[in-house]
Amino acid sequence: GAVVSQHPSRVICKSGTSVKIECRSLDFQATTMFWYRQFPKQSLMLMATSNEGSKATYEQGVEKDKFLINHASLTLSTLTVTSAHPEDSSFYICSATAGPPLTQYFGPGTRLTVL
Amino acid sequence: AQSVTQLDSHVSVSEGTPVLLRCNYSSSYSPSLFWYVQHPNKGLQLLLKYTSAATLVKGINGFEAEFKKSETSFHLTKPSAHMSDAAEYFCVVRAYSGGGADGLTFGKGTHLIIQP
Numbered sequence: 001g002a003v004v005s006q007h008p009s010r011v012i013c014k015s016g017t018s019v020k021i022e023c024r025s026l027d028f029q030a031t032t033m034f035w036y037r038q039f040p041k042q043s044l045m046l047m048a049t050s051n052e053g054s055k056a057t058y059e060q061g062v063e064k065d066k067f068l069i070n071h072a073s074l075t076l077s078t079l080t081v082t083s084a085h086p087e088d089s090s091f092y093i094c095s096a097t098a099g100p101p102l103t104q105y106f107g108p109g110t111r112l113t114v115l
Numbered sequence: 116a117q118s119v120t121q122l123d124s125h126v127s128v129s130e131g132t133p134v135l136l137r138c139n140y141s142s143s144y145s146p147s148l149f150w151y152v153q154h155p156n157k158g159l160q161l162l163l164k165y166t167s168a169a170t171l172v173k174g175i176n177g178f179e180a181e182f183k184k185s186e187t188s189f190h191l192t193k194p195s196a197h198m199s200d201a202a203e204y205f206c207v208v209r210a211y212s213g214g215g216a217d218g219l220t221f222g223k224g225t226h227l228i229i230q231p
Contacts, residue, residue, distance in 0.1 A: 034218050043205065044159075046218040059218070093159065095219075102209075104219055106151075108158035 002098050003027055006107035013084055014115055021079045021110045023094030029074035030096035034104065035067075038091040050077045084114040117142040117208045121222035129230045134193040136225045138206030141187060148189045149207040149219070150180055159205070165189065176200070201229045 003026040013019050023033055031052050036044040048069055049057040056069035066088075068080040077096075081088055091111050095104040122137040140146060150162040163174025170182040180191045189206060206222040 043221045106159040
């Protein structure tokens with residue numbers, strides 16, 4: 001149980017375009033999902049908390065207009081990287097919370113490369 | 116606020132010998148602590164978690180960790196390393212602030228190398 005999927009697993013796009021990444025909880029409902037970013041050989045950094053039916057909460061330093069998050073249902077959250085630039089190239093990982101006790105289950109990640 | 120310090124960026128052990136990955140934390144609230152493993156090109160996998168129950172926590176693949184409040188530590192151990200244990204290990208803290216689900220704070224990771 002508690003499986004989280006992400007789509008796509010890899011995406012390459014041109015600078016200036018937008019990319020949407022989906023995160024789904026496959027066998028449970030998650031009122032809260034999280035988006036993390038991991039640069040090469042570095043740790044995960046929390047970007048934002050996504051709550052179903054409400055606006056996402058962004059961590060300090062994360063541009064909410066650049067990283068659009070939509071959590072339209074209890075099993076789906078999307079992250080849209082708008083006007084992507086090469087410095088946005090990274091590994092984006094989502095997680096969904098199940099419990100009690102509250103435990104985060106991670107998706108396999110999406111590797112974004114912006115040319 | 117909470118933070119996690121993984122004391123070693125790399126640990127190298129021989130196959131069959133014990134593993135010790137060190138982690139210290141700080142938290143304003145009663146923390147939940149986790150160890151995750153990340154194999155190359157694979158997603159994060161939960162090894163074990165501490166959530167204020169028993170201080171000695173047993174996880175998957177023979178790993179265990181002991182929560183020591185007096186030392187603010189949550190070190191990960193395994194009696195005998197296996198080649199398949201080679202991976203990146205993250206110590207993680209979630210501070211329960213009473214508001215429900217909270218984002219996790221990750222340590223910088225420890226790269227475990229297993230020598231044949």
